[in-house]
Amino acid sequence: MAVETEIVEIAVRTIGVSGAATLLAALWGIPLGIILGLKRFRGRRVIVGFFNAMMGLPAVALGLLLYLLFSQSGPLGFLHLLYTPLAIVLGQAVLITPITVSFTTSTIEAIDPEIKDLATTLGASETEASMAVLKESIGGVLLAVAASFNRAIAELGVAIMVGGNLRGLTRVLTTSIALETTRAELDLGIALTIILLVIVFAVNASVNMLQSKVRSWLWK
Amino acid sequence: MRNKGIGVWFAVIVVTVLVSVLGTTYFFGVGPFEQRRTKLVVSTTTSLYDTGLLDVIEVQFEEQYVIDVYFISAGTGIAIEYAMRGDADLILVHSPLHELVFLEDGYGVCRKIIAYNFFSIVGFAADPANISGTILTQALTRIVDAGREGEVAWVSRGDNSGTHTKEKSLWSIAGFDWNELRNEDWYMESGLGMGKTLLIADEKMAYTLADIGTYLKYYTDGLVSLEVLIEQVPDMINVYSAIAVNKNYNPQANFDAAITFIKYLASTDGQQLLADYGKITYGRSLFFPAVQLLAQNTDPTLTQWIEDYAYFNGEECPVEYQDDHPELYR
Incomplete structure (x- = not known):
């Protein structure tokens, strides 16, 4: 395989893996973030604090825990997930869930008092008032998703520990950069870094555009 | 509500x-939901993988067999740990001490010595400890003496890799206790791979023990200016072996594919590929094929060095660990 095709393959795999992880984290993280932002219940502060703290979890520490979990002799070894792209997807999804949840929660919290009160004053029901808050917070939620993707695509620890950096199977951009650096192929390492940055910038620019589109559509 | x-x-x-x-x-x-395909996971040492040799071997092997080979590159210590946890089907390592334990504890079978080369002690051309041209024990003694006087430094891998294990054994051959040395000021432990350790040695103007493959790569690319000061002496030999994971220990391991891969590495094709690797880029081989050398004793001195260093009770793989594959050792 030519180096170029291999790099393209790695870049595509990276987008797929981190994209899937971001979608998974969004699927469970956004609803959770909305509950934490809108509802008031006992223990809520503790949960919010927990997710805030977990944003600081080092990827390599999570990678080690997941390795022990997915390893053949670990509790989930029978799933044969170790050294598969799916293992990285799941690991990154867990890694970025706190970001999705915390950003969503805080964006809703920031809006809650004014809009909700206003909507209720204008005769809206509890549900309608909540919907108004959600509409207003859509920009923040998209930012939560973008930030999660950024963290997923930029992390190395999970990808290397549960992915194993297997050529043609689980090699992603960050693990390639690490490998090429130890192989003294610094030029290739820089090239891969540029590709990674281009992907990150492109995705974040698209999210920005999407944000204004969605907002105008929602309030039409 | x-x-x-x-x-x-x-x-x-x-x-x-x-x-x-x-x-x-x-x-x-x-x-x-996986469709089971024949997949062989090899956990291997960085000194083999980082040179790029295994990528070349993978391509040729996959052309000939319907087996997908995947390499996990790590230090010998963790490479063996992966296999013990059931996460690899074969190990490709260079640490006879670890290998013997791996066989004795029942984790591995069918050990085959594949290749050898030499470790080198590298350092600055100025050679402040004046070790060039001395014998190994004298060189190490001079490094320790000069180090204790604050004139030179030593960088160790410190990561339980094959190279690190070798370094510890060299200190003991020279009559030093590594556990004491590591507490001295001039003795640094990087805890990193060979390449990064070479970069640190270069930066600190220190001596280090290097496998020749990684060293030549970094030297040829102009990343380090360290020179080889001691090489090609018996105690510096570096022997690479393949060991299949014992199917009695881990029935899930892909044992048949592991044996196929070992046989391929030991075949004329595999050995030729190994011997030629690096000749064009570095002007010399990074690894030397060991199979024919040991089978036919083409160079008695070298054979003796390998036997002294990497044989267990006078054998490449004692018969109790051959697992009904004596054809590997004919």
Whole structure:
């Protein structure tokens, strides 16, 4: 395989893996973030604090825990997930869930008092008032998703520990950069870094555009 | 009422999590839904992988067999740990001490010595400890003496790799206790791979023990200016072996593919590939084929060095660990 095709393959795999992880984290993280932002219940502060703290979890520490979990002799070894792209997807999804949840929660919290009160004053029901808050917070939620993707695509620890950096199977951009650096192929390492940055910038620019589109559509 | 609402929300989340995990699993076609293909996971040492040799071997092997080979590159210590945990089918390492334990504890069978080369002591051309041209024990003694006077430094891998294990054994050959040396000021431990350790040695103007493959790569690319000061002496020999994971220990290991791969590495094709690797780029071989040398004793001195260093009770693989594959040793 030519180096170029291999790099393209790695870049595509990276987008797929981190994209899937971001979608998974969004699927469970956004609803959770909305509950934490809108509802008031006992223990809520503790949960919010927990997710805030977990944003600081080092990827390599999570990678080690997941390795022990997915390893053949670990509790989930029978799933044969170790050294598969799916293992990285799941690991990154867990890694970025706190970001999705915390950003969503805080964006809703920031809006809650004014809009909700206003909507209720204008005769809206509890549900309608909540919907108004959600509409207003859509920009923040998209930012939560973008930030999660950024963290997923930029992390190395999970990808290397549960992915194993297997050529043609689980090699992603960050693990390639690490490998090429130890192989003294610094030029290739820089090239891969540029590709990674281009992907990150492109995705974040698209999210920005999407944000204004969605907002105008929602309030039409 | 409000609490009931929360309960429903959490139920929704749990269902979403389950559906999305199973959905992705199915989508990626792996995990429980995986179509079993012949896949061979080899955990190997960085000194083999980082040179690029294994990529070349992989391409040729996969052309000839319907087996997908995947390499996990790590230090010898962790490479063996992966195999012990059942996460690899074969190990490709260079640490006879670790290998013997791996066989004795029942984790591995069918050890085959594949290749050898030499470790080198590298350092600055100025050679402040004046070790060039001396014998190994004298060189190490001079480094320790000059180090204690604060004139030179030593950088160790410190990562339980094959190279690190070798370094510890060299200190003991020279009559030093590594556990004492490591507490001295001039003795640094990087805890990193060979390449990064070479870069540190270069930066600190220190001496280090290097495998020749990684060193030549870094030297040829102009990343380090360290020179080889001691090489090609018996105690510096570096022997690479392949060991299959014992199917009695881990029935899930892909044992047949592991044996196929070992046989390929030991075949004329595999050995030729190994011997030629690096000749064009570095002007010399990085690894030397060991199979024919040991089988036919083409160079008695070298054979003796390898036997002294890497044989167990006078054998490449004692018969109790041959697992009904004596043809590997004919």
